[in-house]
Amino acid sequence: MKVLAFLFVALFVFVYGSHEYLEGSKVYDVKPMTKKHLLVASSVEQIPGVDVWQRAHVLGRIARVLVLKESLDQFELVLKSANIPFEVVIEDPKSVIEAEIKQQKMARMNRLNGTISFTSYNRYDEINAYLDVLAEKYPTRVTVETLGTTEEGREIKVIKISSNGGNNPNKPIIVSDAGVHAREWIAPATALYMITKLVEDITERDVADNVDWFIIPLINPDGYEYTHTDDRMWRKTRTMATSTECPGVDANRNYDFKWSNIGNFSKPCSILFSGPSAFSEVESQVIRNLINDNKSRVKAYLTIHSYGKYFMYPYAYDGSSPPNVEELISLGNQVASTIDALAAPGSEKYVVTNSADAMKYTSPGSSGDWAMGAGGVNLSYVIELPPKSEEPGFDLPPSDIEQVVKETWGGILVLARYVMNKSI
Ligand SMILES: [Zn+2]
Structure with missing residues (x-):
């Protein structure tokens, strides 16, 4: 021992x-x-x-x-x-990961400020600059707000997309976040694609106009930047409050719903550390505040992760089922089969499952559980985006980003139309 x-x-x-x-x-x-x-x-x-x-x-x-x-x-x-x-x-994971970092640095040098790319992974400053450009270019459709400031002074921004300035109290809201686990780079890329399809390149006018969207494309910017500059495998936030030797908290174990500080969740050096107390991290506080401030209107919450090709519903803390589990499964199956139909031929299929389910791996204090159990959002899902199984590395190679963000958007449309039709 x-x-x-x-x-x-x-x-x-x-x-x-x-x-x-x-x-x-x-x-x-x-x-x-x-x-x-x-x-x-x-x-x-x-x-x-x-x-x-x-x-x-x-x-x-x-x-x-x-x-x-x-x-x-x-x-x-x-x-x-x-x-x-x-x-x-x-x-030799070390050499694979170092090559990936080098490739990203080269790609960054070729990008223009205020634009984003779906052929490489965008950085914090590029993502925030893009949101600000959208707010300036589309003032009637887009509002960008800073929800909080991180340990290292970075801004966590939300983009609110609405066809009528967010002023219709009867319109449903979908809240989505990405990148709470810093190393899951394809997650922010997917959120950025959603934003592009709802603001700049609208081809599904119904969901762009009949739903208000609150999207946080990069909810853990400190961790994300650290994965680009220091450690590609970093997962947590970068708070130093508990330990300077082992900084950071898994913000997706930090929500005040069945929060646990037992076993690995109690150890600052564990990648699953749940924090000194529930909601100790600004990265979890921002979602709590956003949902609480709009409680009656938030109809769906989607948190974007990688990887595994899972579409998961609560409860993650013990594998129990919420009262509307049949609705969650039925809608989940429609989302999953839509993504599968758009995926490259021969791809593995999505699995719709309870977040804890078969393997009894439980995740207390997660955002998906909090949104449903405390936030009152009846449609709460976690998506685990696909890996690229033929290629080594943690995340998808940049050449695969476009395929994944497009097929995933197809599934998100199914979720959005369900929300839209239910609220009429
Ligand atoms: Zn994750």
Whole structure:
């Protein structure tokens, strides 16, 4: 146990500032074949030095897991003892991740201020400049507000899109956020595409005009910038209040709905640290305030993550079902099948599931649970966008961004039209 504790601290000391800690690490695909396998596969997350990129929520799906050098033996031993099939899919994650960072830096040099790209990942300053340009160019449709300022002084902005200046109290609102987990770069890209389709390139006039949209394309800007400048695998915020050695909180475990500080959730060095108290992070406060301030009108909440191709509904804290679970599943299936139909041929299909469900992996204090359980939003979903399975790396290569954001928008339209028709 002492050795484990040492590795745990060592991992996060090394994390701070470079990718050296990835030297000798490997990325595995794990394929649970039975329910027991699923439980064991979910338990490996408790091993220090193991970072689950994609979860196997249901049988037939793979889990993709990064394992640091020091934990390789223990990780393999656990899987072998349970007879769970696994294989190494990335032999040298450090070089793959460093190449990805280099590619991003090159792409950034070629972009113009005030514009965004769907062939590379945009940075914080570019995203905020784009929102400000839209507010200036489309003053009757767009309002941009700063909802909060982060530990490192960055602004968390919301873009409010409305055909009538947001002045119709009977119009439904859809709230969406992206990037709470800093390393999930495809999430902000997808939110930006939604914004583009609702403001600059409107081809679905009905949803642009009959729904008001509050979109926060980059809810954790400190973490996101850190993934571009220092550690590609960073997931949390960058608050230093609890620990300067292990900064940051998983803002998606920080909501005051079944918030937990047991086990990994209590450890500042864990990537699942839930914070010193519920709503300690501005990154979670902004969603609470936005939904509470518009309580009667917010009809759907969608939080965008990657990866795994899951469309998930509450409750994540214990796997229990909300009263309208049938509606959530039925609408979820329509969203998922629409995205599947637009996806590249041969792609894996979306799975619609409870956020905890088959693998009993529970996530207390999440935004999706809070929105429904405390915020009173009846349609609350988490989307886990697709990975690119043929290519190594954490996120999609830039050449895949366009396909993913377009197919996902197709699914979001189904959600939006449902909300629209229900409110008439
Ligand atoms: Zn996430």
